[in-house]
Amino acid sequence: MNQTLEFDSASVSRRIMDALRLDPVLLSLLLILAAFGTMVLYSASGADQAAMIRQTTRILVAMLLLIATANLPLRVIRMISVWLYLAGIALLVAVIMFGEVGKGAQRWLDLGIIRFQPSEILKLAVPMVIAAYLSDRVLPIGFKDLVVSTVLVLIPVVLIARQPDLGTAILVGSAGFFVLFLAGVRWKIIIATAVSLAAATPLLWKFVLHDYQRNRILTLLDPESDPLGSGYHIIQSKIAIGSGGVFGKGWLNGTQSQLDFIPERSTDFIFSVFGEEFGFLGSVILILLYLAIIYRGLYIAAHAEDNFGRLLAGALSLTFFVYLFVNTGMVAGILPVVGVPLPLVSYGGTSMVTLMVGFGLIMSIRSAKRFLV
Numbered sequence: 001m002n003q004t005l006e007f008d009s010a011s012v013s014r015r016i017m018d019a020l021r022l023d024p025v026l027l028s029l030l031l032i033l034a035a036f037g038t039m040v041l042y043s044a045s046g047a048d049q050a051a052m053i054r055q056t057t058r059i060l061v062a063m064l065l066l067i068a069t070a071n072l073p074l075r076v077i078r079m080i081s082v083w084l085y086l087a088g089i090a091l092l093v094a095v096i097m098f099g100e101v102g103k104g105a106q107r108w109l110d111l112g113i114i115r116f117q118p119s120e121i122l123k124l125a126v127p128m129v130i131a132a133y134l135s136d137r138v139l140p141i142g143f144k145d146l147v148v149s150t151v152l153v154l155i156p157v158v159l160i161a162r163q164p165d166l167g168t169a170i171l172v173g174s175a176g177f178f179v180l181f182l183a184g185v186r187w188k189i190i191i192a193t194a195v196s197l198a199a200a201t202p203l204l205w206k207f208v209l210h211d212y213q214r215n216r217i218l219t220l221l222d223p224e225s226d227p228l229g230s231g232y233h234i235i236q237s238k239i240a241i242g243s244g245g246v247f248g249k250g251w252l253n254g255t256q257s258q259l260d261f262i263p264e265r266s267t268d269f270i271f272s273v274f275g276e277e278f279g280f281l282g283s284v285i286l287i288l289l290y291l292a293i294i295y296r297g298l299y300i301a302a303h304a305e306d307n308f309g310r311l312l313a314g315a316l317s318l319t320f321f322v323y324l325f326v327n328t329g330m331v332a333g334i335l336p337v338v339g340v341p342l343p344l345v346s347y348g349g350t351s352m353v354t355l356m357v358g359f360g361l362i363m364s365i366r367s368a369k370r371f372l373v
Contacts, residue, residue, distance in 0.1 A: 021367040037345035044273040058349040062356035069360025081128035091118030092159040122156040127315040130179040135308035140184025167338035178315040241275035248279030266347040300366040309365040
């Protein structure tokens, strides 16, 4: 009797997931990660219940948007990709003209009822429009399609870097690059591009990077040169992660975080809080959870019904990996500080919504293949 009830319950759950066009595996992993993030954020915020309520509300809104996006047919997603891209570019230009300035950067638009970063739109619009453009082309892509796609990627990347927002520019550029990579760009072109960028490094250093960006790179190489200034973030972050040991100090018991030594501990450096409280073992489990999400996204991409779905799902999944790699590398002191949040864990709403909508796109791609397990 109990086995029958369990079978019926599983069958009902499966039918509900199918009706909502959701992938139960990916959804379960995302909910587990969001629960992890909420728990860590409670500690990182100093047990601030108001912050927890705001973040929980954002998660619920993001989940509703995920469900709505998952129910969009692929033909609709493909059709709106160009308009979303053009709207994103227009909003980036509006940021240059009318955007709010905060902490030395001009990244926000305030429309009265809502304040947001238009650059977040391009994290989705760029891979969508490149995937739509290349989906009808013969793969691997030719030189002309490569040039057109590269221009479509560089326009928003340059506008975002001008704000300046190097972290978001990297994510948008990565999203576009992954579509091209999955479309079969030849290795000799990738290697030639890498060599050209390496050769242009002195010019980028002198004429492109801002003073604070150059300072962050120098700080990465020698954070102890300014321990109370530019090196403070990295030094305190590494102390927190290292002091966690193998098993951590326990939830709410991190000294570096609770005594306010870790800067931006609820946002960019929240992984330091996690590492201190849950140790090496907890950090490994968290990273494995991220990798499981990425694997599921790539699995869905591999089984997509057409090139558009394969390119888009693959690019979004690999961009999620870039989020993880850049943030954890930043707080561990192996990458410069660029202001990339830990996905679905760091405090904030705009990034949360963008990521969940991205996973909604992946689930829409998955729902086209009903046999996918």
